[in-house]
Structure formats: structure tokens, C-alpha cells
Amino acid sequence: MIDPVILKGFRDSMPQEEIPKRKITSILEKGFQSYGFVPIDTPVLEYSSVLLGKGGGETDKQVFHFEDNGGREVAMRFDLTVPFARFMAAHYSELALPFKRYHINKVWRGEKPQKGRYREFIQCDFDIVGVDNVQADFEILSMMHHSFSLMGVNGYTFHISHRGLFNTFLEKEGIADKSIDILRAVDKLMKIGKDSVREILIETIGDEKKADKVLEYITAGGSSFLETLSVLETLSGGSSEGSERLRAIYALLSEVGIADSFVLDPSITRGLDYYTGIVYETFLDALPSLGSVCSGGRYNNLASLYTKETLPGVGSSIGLDRLIAGLEELKSPILQDSSSSDVLIIYRPEELARAEKTAYELRRKGKRVDVYLEPNHKAKRVFDYAGKNNIPYSISFKDDEIVLKNHATRESRVFSSVSEAAEGIEA
Amino acid sequence: MIDPVILKGFRDSMPQEEIPKRKITSILEKGFQSYGFVPIDTPVLEYSSVLLGKGGGETDKQVFHFEDNGGREVAMRFDLTVPFARFMAAHYSELALPFKRYHINKVWRGEKPQKGRYREFIQCDFDIVGVDNVQADFEILSMMHHSFSLMGVNGYTFHISHRGLFNTFLEKEGIADKSIDILRAVDKLMKIGKDSVREILIETIGDEKKADKVLEYITAGGSSFLETLSVLETLSGGSSEGSERLRAIYALLSEVGIADSFVLDPSITRGLDYYTGIVYETFLDALPSLGSVCSGGRYNNLASLYTKETLPGVGSSIGLDRLIAGLEELKSPILQDSSSSDVLIIYRPEELARAEKTAYELRRKGKRVDVYLEPNHKAKRVFDYAGKNNIPYSISFKDDEIVLKNHATRESRVFSSVSEAAEGIEA
Numbered sequence: 001m002i003d004p005v006i007l008k009g010f011r012d013s014m015p016q017e018e019i020p021k022r023k024i025t026s027i028l029e030k031g032f033q034s035y036g037f038v039p040i041d042t043p044v045l046e047y048s049s050v051l052l053g054k055g056g057g058e059t060d061k062q063v064f065h066f067e068d069n070g071g072r073e074v075a076m077r078f079d080l081t082v083p084f085a086r087f088m089a090a091h092y093s094e095l096a097l098p099f100k101r102y103h104i105n106k107v108w109r110g111e112k113p114q115k116g117r118y119r120e121f122i123q124c125d126f127d128i129v130g131v132d133n134v135q136a137d138f139e140i141l142s143m144m145h146h147s148f149s150l151m152g153v154n155g156y157t158f159h160i161s162h163r164g165l166f167n168t169f170l171e172k173e174g175i176a177d178k179s180i181d182i183l184r185a186v187d188k189l190m191k192i193g194k195d196s197v198r199e200i201l202i203e204t205i206g207d208e209k210k211a212d213k214v215l216e217y218i219t220a221g222g223s224s225f226l227e228t229l230s231v232l233e234t235l236s237g238g239s240s241e242g243s244e245r246l247r248a249i250y251a252l253l254s255e256v257g258i259a260d261s262f263v264l265d266p267s268i269t270r271g272l273d274y275y276t277g278i279v280y281e282t283f284l285d286a287l288p289s290l291g292s293v294c295s296g297g298r299y300n301n302l303a304s305l306y307t308k309e310t311l312p313g314v315g316s317s318i319g320l321d322r323l324i325a326g327l328e329e330l331k332s333p334i335l336q337d338s339s340s341s342d343v344l345i346i347y348r349p350e351e352l353a354r355a356e357k358t359a360y361e362l363r364r365k366g367k368r369v370d371v372y373l374e375p376n377h378k379a380k381r382v383f384d385y386a387g388k389n390n391i392p393y394s395i396s397f398k399d400d401e402i403v404l405k406n407h408a409t410r411e412s413r414v415f416s417s418v419s420e421a422a423e424g425i426e427a
Numbered sequence: 428m429i430d431p432v433i434l435k436g437f438r439d440s441m442p443q444e445e446i447p448k449r450k451i452t453s454i455l456e457k458g459f460q461s462y463g464f465v466p467i468d469t470p471v472l473e474y475s476s477v478l479l480g481k482g483g484g485e486t487d488k489q490v491f492h493f494e495d496n497g498g499r500e501v502a503m504r505f506d507l508t509v510p511f512a513r514f515m516a517a518h519y520s521e522l523a524l525p526f527k528r529y530h531i532n533k534v535w536r537g538e539k540p541q542k543g544r545y546r547e548f549i550q551c552d553f554d555i556v557g558v559d560n561v562q563a564d565f566e567i568l569s570m571m572h573h574s575f576s577l578m579g580v581n582g583y584t585f586h587i588s589h590r591g592l593f594n595t596f597l598e599k600e601g602i603a604d605k606s607i608d609i610l611r612a613v614d615k616l617m618k619i620g621k622d623s624v625r626e627i628l629i630e631t632i633g634d635e636k637k638a639d640k641v642l643e644y645i646t647a648g649g650s651s652f653l654e655t656l657s658v659l660e661t662l663s664g665g666s667s668e669g670s671e672r673l674r675a676i677y678a679l680l681s682e683v684g685i686a687d688s689f690v691l692d693p694s695i696t697r698g699l700d701y702y703t704g705i706v707y708e709t710f711l712d713a714l715p716s717l718g719s720v721c722s723g724g725r726y727n728n729l730a731s732l733y734t735k736e737t738l739p740g741v742g743s744s745i746g747l748d749r750l751i752a753g754l755e756e757l758k759s760p761i762l763q764d765s766s767s768s769d770v771l772i773i774y775r776p777e778e779l780a781r782a783e784k785t786a787y788e789l790r791r792k793g794k795r796v797d798v799y800l801e802p803n804h805k806a807k808r809v810f811d812y813a814g815k816n817n818i819p820y821s822i823s824f825k826d827d828e829i830v831l832k833n834h835a836t837r838e839s840r841v842f843s844s845v846s847e848a849a850e851g852i853e854a
Contacts, residue, residue, distance in 0.1 A: 001732070001733065001734070001735070002476060002477055002480060002732055002733050003477075003733070004477065004513045004514075004516035004517040004730075004733040004734065005474065005477070005517075006469075006470055006473060006474075006477075006513075006517075007470065007472060007473060007474060007495075007499065007501060008497075010470035010472060010473075011470070012467065012468070012469050012470070012514055012517070012518065013467055013468035013469070014467065014518070015465035015466060015467055015528070018465070018466040018467055018468055019465060019466065022456075022466055026453070029449075033767075033768075033795050034790045034793075034794070034795050034796065035790070035795075035796070035797070036767050036768040036771075036795060036796060036797030036798075036816075036818075037767070038442035038445070038446060038767045038816070039442060039445040039446065039449055040439065040440060040441065040442055040445055041439070041440035041445055042433075042439050042440070043433055043434065043437035043438070043439070043547055044471070044503075044533065044535070044547060045434060045437065045491070045535070045547070046433060046434060046437075047432065047433075047434060049429060050429055050430075050431065050432070050433075053429060061496060064472070064493075064495060064496075066491075066493030066494075067493075068434075068491060068537065069488060069537050070435075070537075072434065074434060076471075086431045086433075087431075087439055089431035090431040090432075090433075090439070091439065091441070095815070096811060096812040096814075096815035096816060097801070098800045098801055100767075100797075100800075101442070106471065108471070108472070110495065110496050110497075120470055120471060120472070128800065130800075130801075131800050131801055131802075133800065133802055134779075135779060135782075135783070135798060135800050135802075136800045138783065139798060139800065142783070142787070146790065251780070252779070252780060252783050255780045255783060255784055256783055256784055256787040257787075303431075305428070305429055306428065306429050306430070306431040307428070307431065308428070340460075340463050340464070340465045340527075341460075341463040344463075352561075352562060352679070353678070353679060353682045355562075356562070356565060356566075356569070356679050356682065356683055357682055357683055360569070360683040360684075363461045363462070363573065366461075367461070368460050368461050368462075368463060369461065369462070369463060370462070370463030370527075371463070371562060371566060373525045373527075373555065373557075373558050373560065373562050373563045373566065374524070374525055374557070374558055375558075375560055375562075384523060385523040387523075388522070388523035389463075389465070389523060391463075
């Protein structure tokens with residue numbers, strides 16, 4: 001006998017987890033599709049040299065890689081960004097640019113498993129590639145807003161900022177050469193607090209006054225988006241390309257009436273060197289400690305590792321596991337319903353044909369119908385089954401009539417036809 | 428610069444492939460859900476010993492397996508059946524049996540790549556585990572019928588047979604000890620023809636008369652399901668458990684009015700030793716040469732490798748790639764529509780806010796709207812973009828009015844409000 005055990009850091013997805021996960025994924029897809037985004041997929045296995053580039057060291061250890069039977073060095077994808085860069089380099093000439101894609105699928109990392117951290121998890125990425133303009137930036141933000149509203153999340157705020165504007169400020173202060181270290185320090189603001197960041201900045205820049213200027217910039221806040229923007233403009237030496245882009249984005253957000261969900265937050269920088277324009281993070285208002293559930297920004301060259309073609313873009317990634325954890329904590333209605341069916345049909349052996357005919361008719365009316373398949377219809381087992389599968393109704397037969405029972409209220413109603421009973425089932 | 432190349436036997440899924448693939452998957456899911464089936468997922472990586480059992484040899488070479496960074500022998504799943512057996516052994520006590528699950532996801536096999544055969548492909552499996560009775564057999568068949576009708580496939584036939592009945596026949600003939608070799612020979616009937624199968628049978632059984640009897644059984648056919656069943660009953664020595672099960676299934680298929688799509692075909696045996704009850708294959712009437720697009724059967728012990736608990740079940744697998752290839756050949760309407768959006772909005776730079784407001788309103792009305800993001804609105808580029816994305820309509824503005832153009836008919840209609848324009852867009 002083989003022990004049916006699974007690997008550390010991996011897990012089975014049980015129906016009560018898989019049902020809400022699929023529901024959220026399909027809502028997100030609907031949101032993406034209503035903005036004209038299309039799905040793609042890429043192979044799970046690729047050449048190690050393609051996925052890892054020249055890099056190595058730290059990343060290598062976290063990547064599942066091996067030599068296949070043909071002697072090729074292959075690796076399992078560890079994110080969806082690198083495969084997308086490779087994909088765009090391979091296919092940009094056959095695609096109609098700008099290209100708007102989403103990609104929702106698993107990635108693997110050999111990290112030390114921790115609470116809530118797994119070696120196999122789902123990423124959800126979406127990008128607009130091929131243009132650098134205000135409408136593309138706006139469309140990404142507007143789509144994020146639309147997706148979160150479709151999920152029925154109550155209260156979410158998009159914190160946005162502009163990396164180019166921050167660079168303009170650093171140049172004005174004459175400390176642009178230290179930008180990477182400064183970014184890394186600023187990125188820690190939420191975690192370690194203002195005082196600790198100040199200390200690191202002083203050490204990095206070697207000038208207390210300039211460190212305080214940086215701190216002033218990243219903590220600047222007015223009573224509105226536009227007021228904060230004015231402060232940042234002043235600090236960075238007046239109107240610039242970055243500040244004008246932010247102003248134009250805000251004008252569009254206002255025009256369509258969704259500006260309230262967006263905050264200009266100069267402390268958002270996203271650690272990576274990769275970003276060049278707007279950057280953003282998304283927080284659930286009721287759970288700020290959860291961290292950002294949707295982050296990204298604008299970059300000016302997606303696929304430089306694989307092609308000379310310059311591909312600017314703007315993109316975002318939703319942390320699906322984190323988002324689901326947040327929605328669970330907020331008891332989101334989407335996650336509450338993990339019912340396998342709308343109604344369970346219970347019958348005596350001699351009623352089997354009637355049960356199947358009733359099921360068939362209800363299914364044609366769009367109901368999700370479970371015919372209880374265990375011949376031993378002991379009440380306790382049947383209701384245990386209905387309970388574990390969260391089935392809200394059951395149907396049984398009494399002479400010519402149909403008895404519809406609501407499991408929550410324990411009320412029964414009697415109908416003389418399947419059509420009438422169908423009306424009594426609230427999906 | 429790194430060459431953006433992918434591994435032999437792997438492929439990118441482009442939007443025009445991924446859109447229909449997702450559409451078919453979501454139709455299938457809807458079908459499964461209307462029968463009370465629930466989704467699960469399992470890890471892509473498992474212990475090699477768990478996935479490969481004691482087996483080895485031929486299978487081993489086709490499986491991607493390696494030693495991970497922790498020194499564990501791991502393998503990528505090569506089907507969804509073995510992980511499901513492991514899953515049931517690990518979880519049966521916490522699940523409410525009978526358990527009805529579906530699982531749609533990728534599997535990997537290091538086979539020699541051929542036309543239409545890849546090393547990474549999607550499987551779609553569904554099973555009812557925990558009971559062995561006529562209603563479970565019927566529900567699987569009924570669900571298959573429902574799913575194929577939802578896909579809008581014109582003409583499909585389910586060929587069913589019963590492995591237990593065939594065994595009863597072999598026992599009566601006194602050749603049950605050679606059943607594995609006989610099954611293997613019979614399974615080749617479609618491929619190599621009656622004469623060649625006869626030769627193999629004679630060699631296997633060592634008795635020309637008995638070989639002809641087997642041939643008579645597997646090619647038996649009456650003018651109806653029940654007539655064929657009578658012939659098989661006579662050949663196998665009269666009414667038996669297997670023949671009565673078939674009769675009861677047929678009675679239910681007739682009761683709900685779908686019996687016409689089912690043929691009793693004793694040549695169907697499914698090579699594997701694993702099956703013990705009904706077995707079935709599904710053919711598209713217009714494309715018999717495509718082979719079966721949905722096959723399976725009843726087994727009496729799913730997880731014997733991992734647990735002493737006896738778990739009988741009935742299940743099926745859809746060959747998604749093959750099914751899609753068939754639907755493509757039949758020019759199925761489902762595959763024709765790979766549009767990314769319902770409508771493309773085209774605008775002059777000064778109309779940007781109006782374009783975004785119009786898009787926002789149309790999206791709230793459920794339309795999929797693409798705002799053309801390239802500032803250079805040259806007609807040729809715009810229509811190339813609409814063409815590559817199969818977008819059927821475009822909207823542009825003329826003074827206060829909205830011009831809706833149907834790309835197929837080249838007709839334009841003028842509307843004075845977004846709501847009116849929305850009505851003009853047929854999704």
C-alpha cells in the first residue's frame with residue numbers, strides 16, 4: 001500500500017475551496033473581457049536559459065528545474081511575467097498592437113513553506129503592451145476598479161503614484177544616482193515606519209537635509225488628489241511629463257465618475273527597477289494589514305532580454321490567494337456560497353424514473369440538480385450529504401405532488417408540477 | 428539576447444485558440460454543475476512513488492520526473508486518474524459519498540511529439556465515486572448527453588457496452604482466463620478490421636470455433652438497443668447482472684427521452700483491465716474517423732493502490748484537444764466566434780474623454796468594449812486591429828451623434844444616445 005501523501009508546500013484544492021476560487025476567477029475574466037482583454041497561456045515548462053536569463057544565484061534555488069529525458073535543461077515557470085516577455089518577443093509581429101492580454105494560471109517556487117505560502121500558487125496578470133499614453137494607463141486602472149466592483153468587495157482604494165515623477169524629484173535634488181537604494185528604503189515605509197526609513201535614507205544619501213526632503217516627498221498628502229499633486233510638482237521643480245500624466249489620468253477618472261476610489265500616494269514606489277511610469281497598489285479598506293491585493297505599473301521595455309523591439313506597457317498582478325484570504329476574513333457573500341447544487345432530489349427505489357425525469361426537466365430550466373445516488377436513503381445520511389454540499393433545497397415526492405423543502409427555514413411547500421416547483425427554488 | 432524559443436512538443440496558446448478553449452471548458456463546467464458535480468484540483472508535482480506506484484518501465488520514460496532541491500523524487504502528473512485515486516484515498520472520510528467531481532487541467536507526457544500530439548495537454552475528467560448502481564451509470568451518460576447538446580454539436584452517438592456482460596460470455600465459452608489478451612485483440616477491431624482480429628483471436632484462443640463466437644459477440648447488432656441486448660443475452664447464456672443493468676439504464680434513457688443517442692455496441696471494450704461494468708465511447712456522427720472524444724466506464728476499485736477502502740465508481744474523460752480539432756473541422760459556431768470585444772471605439776485625440784465615458788456606459792450595459800489605444804488612428808491600422816481581434820462593430824463620433832458601423836455589412840447607423848447605440852450592437 002502506498003501512503004497517499006502529498007509534497008510539503010503543496011495542497012489539494014477541495015470543492016469548498018475550488019468553487020469560490022473558480023467563481024472569483026470567472027468574475028475577473030468577465031471584467032477583463034468587458035475591457036477587450038484576451039486570454040493566453042504559455043507552457044509550464046520552458047528552457048531554463050529562457051526563464052532564468054543570465055541571472056542565477058538566489059532565484060535559481062527557488063526554481064524547480066531539471067534535465068529532461070532529452071538532455072535539455074528545463075524549468076517550471078515561477079511567474080507569468082517572464083513567460084509573457086518571451087511570448088511577446090516571439091509573437092509581437094503576428095499580433096495587432098496594442099495587445100491586451102490576461103493570464104491566470106499556476107506558478108511554482110521552491111520557497112520555504114510558511115503559513116499561507118505555498119510552493120504552487122495561482123497568479124493573475126493583465127497587461128496592455130505596445131503603447132505609452134494616458135488612455136492605456138486609465139484603462140488599466142478603470143478595469144481594476146470595474147473588477148473589484150464586480151466582486152462585490154465593499155470598500156477598496158487604489159493608491160497610485162508615478163515613478164517618473166519621483167525620478168524628476170531625485171534629479172532635482174541631485175541624488176538620482178542613488179535611486180535604487182532610495183527606492184528600496186522607501187518601499188519599507190509601511191513595514192518599518194518613518195523613523196527607521198529616515199535613518200536608512202540618511203545613511204544612503206549621506207545628507208540629513210536631503211533625506212528629510214525625500215521623506216517630505218513620500219509622505220506628502222493634500223486633502224485631494226489634485227492638491228497632493230501640486231505639492232509633488234512643487235517638490236520636483238514644477239510641472240513635468242510625470243505630473244501631467246497623473247493630471248490627465250485623474251481627469252478621465254473624474255469624467256467617468258470613479259475618481260473617489262483613487263488616492264495619490266507618493267509612498268508607493270514598488271521596489272523593482274523595472275517600472276518607469278505610474279505604479280499602484282490596491283488595499284481593502286477594512287483590511288489594510290492584508291497588504292496590496294493588486295499591484296503593478298508602467299514599464300518602458302518588457303522584453304529587452306529577448307528582442308530589440310521596444311515594447312512599452314502597463315500591467316498588473318492580482319494576488320489571488322491573498323485576495324481570497326481577505327474576502328474570507330470579510331465574510332464576502334461570494335465565498336459563502338459553495339453549494340454544489342440548487343436542489344437535491346430524494347426518492348424511494350420505485351420512484352427512480354420519476355426522480356430522473358424531474359431532474360432532467362429542472363436542469364433544462366437551468367437549475368443545478370443533484371439526484372441522491374445512494375440507494376440507502378436514511379434521513380441522517382441524506383441531510384449530512386446535503387449539508388456537506390451546502391445544497392439549499394430538496395425535492396421528494398408524495399403521490400402526484402412534489403414536496404420542496406427549504407433546508408435553511410425547514411419549511412416545505414407542495415407543488416403539483418415541476419415547473420411550479422422550479423419557480424419555488426431561488427438560485 | 429536570448430532566443431525566445433519554446434521546447435519541442437510544447438506550444439503557446441494564442442488568444443484565437445485560448446478563447447474557444449475557455450468557451451468550451453466553461454460550457455462543459457456548466458453541464459457538470461447542472462448535475463451536481465463539483466470541481467477539485469490537485470498538485471502538478473507529486474512524489475514519484477505516489478504517481479508511478481510500483482510500475483516503471485514504459486511509463487517511467489514518458490513521465491517528467493526529477494529530484495527536487497530537498498532531495499525528493501518528484502514527478503509531474505501524466506493523467507488526472509492517478510491523482511484522483513490518491514485524492515480519494517486521502518480524503519474519502521471527510522467527503523460526503525457519493526462524491527461527484529470534475530477536474531479540468533493540464534497533464535504532461537514526454538512522448539515523441541507528433542502532428543496533433545503534444546507533451547503538455549489538457550484533460551477533462553469526471554467521476555461518480557462511492558456507489559455502484561443504475562442511477563449513477565445513468566447520470567454519467569445523461570450528463571455526457573447534456574454537455575454535448577450544450578456545445579451545439581450536431582450529431583453525436585454514445586456507443587455503450589458492458590464489460591461484466593462480456594466476461595459472463597467469456598466464462599460461458601470457457602475462455603475467461605484469456606480475457607486480457609482477447610480484450611486487447613477486440614480493441615483493435617476499428618483499426619485493423621474483422622479479418623485481422625479473427626487471426627489474432629484464433630492464435631490467442633487456439634480454437635477457431637470459439638474465436639468466431641467472440642467475433643459473433645462483438646459484431647452482434649440488432650435493429651435496436653433492446654434487440655442487440657437480446658442477442659448478447661443469448662450468446663452469454665441468458666439474463667445476467669450485466670444485461671439487467673444495461674436494460675435498466677436503457678429504460679431510464681427512454682423515460683427522459685434521450686435514448687436515441689445511445690447505441691449498444693459490443694465491440695466497445697476499452698482495452699484497460701480496470702473496467703468492470705459499463706464502458707462507452709463517443710463519436711461525432713459527421714467525423715467517425717476522429718475516434719472517440721469522450722470515453723470511460725465503471726470500475727469497482729478506484730484507489731486500491733493507496734487504501735483498503737473499496738471505492739467503486741463510474742467516470743469519463745473528454746479528449747479536449749481532439750474534440751476541439753473535430754469542432755474546428757465541422758466549423759462549429761462555438762469556435763467561429765473568437766472576438767475579443769463586441770465593439771471598438773475610435774476617436775480623435777480631443778474626443779478621448781467622450782470615448783472613455785461611452786465605453787464605461789456600454790460596459791455597464793454588459794457590452795465588451797475595446798477603446799482603441801493607439802493615438803495614431805490611421806484607418807488601415809484601426810481596421811487591421813479590428814480584423815485581427817474579430818471585433819464586429821466600431822463606434823465613432825460625429826458632432827453630438829454616435830456612428831455605429833457593422834464591419835461585416837459595412838453599414839453605418841447613427842444614434843443620438845449611448846443607450847440607443849447599445850441596442851444596435853448584437854452580441
